[in-house]
Amino acid sequence: MTSTQTQALGLDVSRLRVTYDGFVAVADTSFRVAPGESFGIVGESGSGKSTVLRAICGLAPKESGTMQLVGGDENHAPGSKAFRRRVQMVFQDPYGSLHPRQTVDRLLAEPLAIHGIRDAETRIERALDEVGLGTGFRFRYPHQLSGGQRQRIAIARALILEPQVLLLDEPTSALDASVQAEVLNLLEDLRRRRNLTFIMVSHDLAVVTHLCERLMVMQRGRTVELLASSDLAARRVAEPYTLSLMQASSGFRRKEPAAPPP
Numbered sequence: 001m002t003s004t005q006t007q008a009l010g011l012d013v014s015r016l017r018v019t020y021d022g023f024v025a026v027a028d029t030s031f032r033v034a035p036g037e038s039f040g041i042v043g044e045s046g047s048g049k050s051t052v053l054r055a056i057c058g059l060a061p062k063e064s065g066t067m068q069l070v071g072g073d074e075n076h077a078p079g080s081k082a083f084r085r086r087v088q089m090v091f092q093d094p095y096g097s098l099h100p101r102q103t104v105d106r107l108l109a110e111p112l113a114i115h116g117i118r119d120a121e122t123r124i125e126r127a128l129d130e131v132g133l134g135t136g137f138r139f140r141y142p143h144q145l146s147g148g149q150r151q152r153i154a155i156a157r158a159l160i161l162e163p164q165v166l167l168l169d170e171p172t173s174a175l176d177a178s179v180q181a182e183v184l185n186l187l188e189d190l191r192r193r194r195n196l197t198f199i200m201v202s203h204d205l206a207v208v209t210h211l212c213e214r215l216m217v218m219q220r221g222r223t224v225e226l227l228a229s230s231d232l233a234a235r236r237v238a239e240p241y242t243l244s245l246m247q248a249s250s251g252f253r254r255k256e257p258a259a260p261p262p
C-alpha cells in the first residue's frame with residue numbers, strides 16, 4: 001500500500017426501497033460491492049439507477065433497506081459525517097454540480113472546512129495535481145474551464161476528503177467522446193493508485209464494461225441480474241431484459257483499456 005492508499009472499503013446494499021411521495025423509484029434492490037471493486041449499474045432511463053446512488057449518499061429518501069460499509073474496522077452509519085467522508089459522489093453535469101461563483105480554490109476548500117480538515121493548502125495542490133490540472137487552475141471559475149476540466153475539478157472535490165468509495169453518476173456522458181476517454185482513463189488510474197471502490201451508473205454499456213468488473217442490471221426499481229462485465233461482453237446473460245438492453249445499446253462492444261503511453 002502506498003502513502004496515498006488507505007484500506008479499501010466495500011458496500012453492502014440490501015433490500016433498498018426509495019419512494020417520492022408514494023411514487024416508487026426503487027422498489028427492492030440488493031447488491032454487494034467488494035472492497036476495491038469497480039461495480040456498474042445499468043438499466044433503461046427511469047429504472048432507478050441514479051436514485052440508488054443518491055440514496056447511498058443520503059440525497060434520496062430511503063424508505064427501507066440497509067446500507068453498510070464492509071471491510072473496515074468501524075461501522076459508520078449511513079448519513080453520518082464519517083460515512084459521508086468515506087463515500088463521495090461525482091455527478092453527471094459538472095457545470096451544475098460546481099457553484100458558478102466559487103473559484104476552484106473555494107470549491108475544493110469547502111468540503112475540507114465542513115469536515116474540519118486543516119491542511120487545506122497541501123491537499124488542494126495535491127488534488128489538482130492528481131487530476132492532471134495543476135495549481136494554475138486554482139483561482140479560475142467554473143465558466144473559465146472546459147467541460148473535461150470541470151469534471152476533473154468535480155473529481156478532485158470528491159477525492160479531497162480521501163474517500164474509499166466513489167459513486168459516479170454518468171461521469172462522462174456530458175463530455176465529447178475524446179474527453180470522455182481521458183476522464184475514464186483518469187478515473188481508472190485514480191482507482192488503482194488510491195485503492196478506491198467505484199459504483200458507477202451509466203446508460204453506456206461500453207463505458208460500464210470498460211471501467212467495471214461487475215454490474216447490476218436494473219428495471220423498474222428492481223435488480224434484474226448481477227453479472228461480470230466479461231459475461232456481458234460475451235453475451236452470457238440470463239435475463240431477456242439484459243439482452244434487449246444490449247440490443248438497444250446499438251454497436252455495443254466492450255472497449256479494451258487504452259494502451260499506456262509509450
Ligand SMILES: Nc1ncnc2c1ncn2[C@@H]1O[C@H](COP(=O)(O)OP(=O)(O)OP(=O)(O)O)[C@@H](O)[C@H]1O
Pocket residue numbers: 020023024025043044045046047048049050051052203
Ligand atoms: N426528486 C424526485 N422526485 C420525484 N420523482 C423522482 C425524483 N427523482 C427521481 N424520480 C423518479 O424516480 C424514477 C427513477 O429515477 P432515476 O433518476 O433514478 O432513474 P435513472 O435510471 O437514473 O434514469 P436516467 O438514466 O434517465 O438518469 C424516475 O421515474 C424519476 O422520474
